[in-house]
Amino acid sequence: MQPLSINGQTHDVDADPETPLLWILRDHLGMTGTKYGCGKALCGACTVHVDGTPMRSCSLPLAAVAGKSIATIEGLSGDRSHPVQKAWIELDVPQCGYCQSGQIMSAVALLNRTPNPTDAEIDAAMAGNICRCGTYSRIREAIHRAAQSMKPTA
Amino acid sequence: MSARAWTRRDFLDLTARLGGGLILTLTLPACHPKRPTGAIPATGGAANSQVNAWLRIGTDNTITVFVDRSEMGQGVYTALPMLMAEELHVALRDVRVEAAPVGDAYVNQGNGGQVTGTSNSISDAWEKLRMAGASARVLLISAAAAAWGVTAEECHAEAGCVLNAQGNKLTYGELAVAAARLPPPQGIQLKPAAKFTLIGRSVARLDTAGKCDGSAVFGIDVKLPKMLYAALAQPPVLGAKISALDDAAARKMAGVREVLRTPQGVVVIAEHFWQALQARSALQLTWSSTANVGVDNAAIRARLAKAMADSPGLPARAEGDVREALRTAHTTHTARYELPLLAHATMEPMNCTADVTADGCDLYVGTQVQQMAQAAAAEAAGLAADRVRVHTTLLGGGFGRRLEVDFIPAAVVASKAVGAPVKLIWTREDDMTHDYYRPPASIRLDAGLDAAGALVGWRFHTASPSITARFAPSTTDPFDSVVEGAFNFPYAVPNLSVNYTRQEVGIDVGYMRSVSHAINCFAIESFMDEMAAASGASPYEFRARLLANKPRHLRVLEEVATLAQFGSAPPGRHQGLALMEGYTTHIAQVAEISIESGTLKIHKITCVVDCGQMVNPRIVQSQIEGGIVFGLSAALWGEVTIKAGRVQEQNFNTYRVLRSNEMPLIEIKLLDSDAPPGGIGEPSVALVAPALGNALFAATGKRIRALPLTAQKFVKIV
Numbered sequence: 001m002q003p004l005s006i007n008g009q010t011h012d013v014d015a016d017p018e019t020p021l022l023w024i025l026r027d028h029l030g031m032t033g034t035k036y037g038c039g040k041a042l043c044g045a046c047t048v049h050v051d052g053t054p055m056r057s058c059s060l061p062l063a064a065v066a067g068k069s070i071a072t073i074e075g076l077s078g079d080r081s082h083p084v085q086k087a088w089i090e091l092d093v094p095q096c097g098y099c100q101s102g103q104i105m106s107a108v109a110l111l112n113r114t115p116n117p118t119d120a121e122i123d124a125a126m127a128g129n130i131c132r133c134g135t136y137s138r139i140r141e142a143i144h145r146a147a148q149s150m151k152p153t154a
Numbered sequence: 155m156s157a158r159a160w161t162r163r164d165f166l167d168l169t170a171r172l173g174g175g176l177i178l179t180l181t182l183p184a185c186h187p188k189r190p191t192g193a194i195p196a197t198g199g200a201a202n203s204q205v206n207a208w209l210r211i212g213t214d215n216t217i218t219v220f221v222d223r224s225e226m227g228q229g230v231y232t233a234l235p236m237l238m239a240e241e242l243h244v245a246l247r248d249v250r251v252e253a254a255p256v257g258d259a260y261v262n263q264g265n266g267g268q269v270t271g272t273s274n275s276i277s278d279a280w281e282k283l284r285m286a287g288a289s290a291r292v293l294l295i296s297a298a299a300a301a302w303g304v305t306a307e308e309c310h311a312e313a314g315c316v317l318n319a320q321g322n323k324l325t326y327g328e329l330a331v332a333a334a335r336l337p338p339p340q341g342i343q344l345k346p347a348a349k350f351t352l353i354g355r356s357v358a359r360l361d362t363a364g365k366c367d368g369s370a371v372f373g374i375d376v377k378l379p380k381m382l383y384a385a386l387a388q389p390p391v392l393g394a395k396i397s398a399l400d401d402a403a404a405r406k407m408a409g410v411r412e413v414l415r416t417p418q419g420v421v422v423i424a425e426h427f428w429q430a431l432q433a434r435s436a437l438q439l440t441w442s443s444t445a446n447v448g449v450d451n452a453a454i455r456a457r458l459a460k461a462m463a464d465s466p467g468l469p470a471r472a473e474g475d476v477r478e479a480l481r482t483a484h485t486t487h488t489a490r491y492e493l494p495l496l497a498h499a500t501m502e503p504m505n506c507t508a509d510v511t512a513d514g515c516d517l518y519v520g521t522q523v524q525q526m527a528q529a530a531a532a533e534a535a536g537l538a539a540d541r542v543r544v545h546t547t548l549l550g551g552g553f554g555r556r557l558e559v560d561f562i563p564a565a566v567v568a569s570k571a572v573g574a575p576v577k578l579i580w581t582r583e584d585d586m587t588h589d590y591y592r593p594p595a596s597i598r599l600d601a602g603l604d605a606a607g608a609l610v611g612w613r614f615h616t617a618s619p620s621i622t623a624r625f626a627p628s629t630t631d632p633f634d635s636v637v638e639g640a641f642n643f644p645y646a647v648p649n650l651s652v653n654y655t656r657q658e659v660g661i662d663v664g665y666m667r668s669v670s671h672a673i674n675c676f677a678i679e680s681f682m683d684e685m686a687a688a689s690g691a692s693p694y695e696f697r698a699r700l701l702a703n704k705p706r707h708l709r710v711l712e713e714v715a716t717l718a719q720f721g722s723a724p725p726g727r728h729q730g731l732a733l734m735e736g737y738t739t740h741i742a743q744v745a746e747i748s749i750e751s752g753t754l755k756i757h758k759i760t761c762v763v764d765c766g767q768m769v770n771p772r773i774v775q776s777q778i779e780g781g782i783v784f785g786l787s788a789a790l791w792g793e794v795t796i797k798a799g800r801v802q803e804q805n806f807n808t809y810r811v812l813r814s815n816e817m818p819l820i821e822i823k824l825l826d827s828d829a830p831p832g833g834i835g836e837p838s839v840a841l842v843a844p845a846l847g848n849a850l851f852a853a854t855g856k857r858i859r860a861l862p863l864t865a866q867k868f869v870k871i872v
Contacts, residue, residue, distance in 0.1 A: 033368015
């Protein structure tokens with residue numbers, strides 16, 4: 001039994017410590033917002049934050065996240081009010097939507113460390129998140145929009 | 155579009171469900187008109203599903219639209235309700251969407267089955283759903299008029315209520331039960347386009363919010379009480395069968411409940427998916443030998459080339475005398491174009507959840523073919539089709555891959571065997587190595603120019619395997635989709651032939667976004683560019699002269715040339731042009747590139763689209779742009795490699811797709827048009843490769859005649 005801190009709550013998980021965090025979230029805890037896309041940290045669909053850093057949960061064994069603070073798409077806000085979610089919704093970024101939890105988690109992590117990113121910084125931060133529907137240009141626009149709205153007002 | 159096989163009066167039928175409000179149903183007695191060319195026949199399908207609800211108005215004012223097309227990103231869960239809401243006079247945000255069940259009334263008139271494909275969801279729904287909304291509105295008004303003792307003409311409907319000049323007001327929910335008792339309305343008139351208040355506006359999608367907080371439910375997200383998970387071991391050599399299985403070690407592993415042999419492979423069922431995967435690796439499997447061990451890319455290419463040489467093919471179109479035109483032409487030109495196998499690579503790998511009980515089978519699946527899914531599950535469960543209930547989830551990408559039902563039976567067999575719901579998931583590697591790949595093709599083109607450089611003869615001959623022969627064996631049309639984009643060659647040429655030689659290549663092929671348009675237009679638009687160069691005309695002028703009698707083609711060509719400043723590229727930049735009509739949409743693209751230190755850089759793709767009447771331009775824009783991204787991935791890197799019958803590409807490291815840092819600027823112009831709605835999901839894919847190839851020719855003088863572009867050696871693709 002391993003305690004896991006996810007979105008500020010502690011969960012006790014009984015699983016093989018080699019089990020990737022992705023499947024712990026999805027199958028053991030029913031948090032299916034984090035998606036399986038490749039299983040090899042190649043597509044970014046499973047991106048979560050571990051102590052604030054974006055990580056691919058498909059390639060992160062349970063044992064490696066002991067004692068760490070994990071954040072998933074479900075914990076971003078209770079009401080889709082995070083500035084990144086609001087920007088995503090205003091611009092209708094998703095198409096099929098499957099990759100978007102990962103895209104949003106990567107975008108949030110980017111803005112947390114780079115509040116006003118350039119296009120090049122966005123490209124570098126988001127290059128690990130594949131979207132087959134081709135929503136990339138709206139993702140970039142939404143990140144800029146979220147950055148604007150997150151600026152502290154003077 | 156204009157000639158429907160039924161009259162409006164014929165298909166209106168209404169049933170009341172007391173206490174539940176109004177359920178509007180349209181019965182389509184004539185919903186099996188003669189199938190159009192290339193039709194996909196329905197298989198299976200419940201016999202007792204002649205009547206289906208399109209709309210439910212609850213006494214609590216909830217308005218639910220049943221959408222019979224699968225939402226795979228293309229926006230049908232928004233655009234189809236918009237058609238209904240336009241006539242029903244309700245705010246779109248007040249509409250709830252539910253996936254329609256299996257039913258003959260949901261048969262797609264363009265495809266002959268309950269199918270989301272061929273980019274025709276809007277054209278199929280265009281009249282049906284507006285009529286459904288208008289009929290309900292008329293009934294609700296009649297019910298209010300009766301309640302108030304006035305005539306219907308004195309009432310009007312607005313924002314989910316019926317009102318009159320005396321200030322009376324009743325909500326749709328309050329009127330629903332009374333409205334449901336009224337006879338079907340007659341003589342419904344649909345609004346003319348000039349009166350549209352919703353159709354044609356870029357309103358927000360209805361499915362966005364759930365896709366931004368993790369709550370949207372795709373097939374892979376389905377949760378049922380006591381659900382188990384399964385992984386499937388499939389033959390590494392396509393087409394091989396199990397000859398021996400030792401599952402002793404796998405059965406001893408933690409969480410494993412069952413190991414089953416099925417026609418699709420060995421299913422390992424466990425309490426959690428990771429356990430099922432681990433146990434799958436512990437299976438000792440021996441597979442039979444198959445003739446497919448001889449299949450590789452070179453063998454496929456050779457087979458197609460030989461078939462082409464051995465057979466003139468079936469004529470799909472013939473005008474004038476091509477042989478004579480080529481014999482007497484001032485110059486003649488020949489080229490062979492080759493296209494590889496491609497994988498769909500939807501972001502959500504194939505998966506299916508089945509729950510077989512004494513009460514039948516519930517199937518939770520992201521599918522583009524509800525009837526075929528039902529039939530596949532029924533066969534696997536040994537049940538009558540009408541005992542299988544298909545619950546269509548959101549699709550994490552379709553692209554034609556989910557027109558197939560190969561990932562369904564093993565889940566059903568597993569659930570039946572263990573007596574619990576089972577979610578079967580393919581890994582990315584399973585998905586990539588067991589696709590129904592886009593067909594390879596070998597295309598020979600011959601053309602003749604006269605002394606003035608005019609095109610006097612054009613011969614197109616493709617050798618390719620058939621998708622439809624497997625997918626819909628009862629189809630009698632020998633050409634199925636193979637000659638699309640070639641059959642409708644738009645340029646004026648007096649002598650023309652289009653021929654098809656069917657040649658199977660040992661592995662199954664499937665429909666993939668833009669299907670044969672993307673294959674044929676690469677060859678045709680590249681060879682048109684070759685002819686422009688041979689004639690000394692610019693690629694624009696050469697095409698424009700041959701489109702004098704094709705106003706919609708000419709318009710997109712002129713508009714894209716203007717928007718992209720074709721012919722006036724900045725220094726160091728080079729442009730390529732391509733044009734097509736597909737899915738009744740007219741579309742043209744310009745690719746603008748440079749070559750820096752021997753490396754290709756794609757700066758911009760400009761695209762102009764005339765897709766007829768648009769329902770939601772913002773969704774159209776997304777689809778066109780997304781199609782370009784899809785086409786870029788295919789053009790630059792797309793190739794499935796087969797060695798000794800095994801697919802080599804396993805994951806996104808070796809099957810490369812476009813990433814955000816590789817995105818060129820994309821500029822799209824959507825033209826206003828009052829033509830009937832055309833398709834938008836697929837056409838833009840097809841033009842990317844020829845536009846890029848033509849730009850590369852402009853830059854280097856070297857012609858790309860095989861894809862992907864990485865297969866050529868003179869420019870690096872990073």
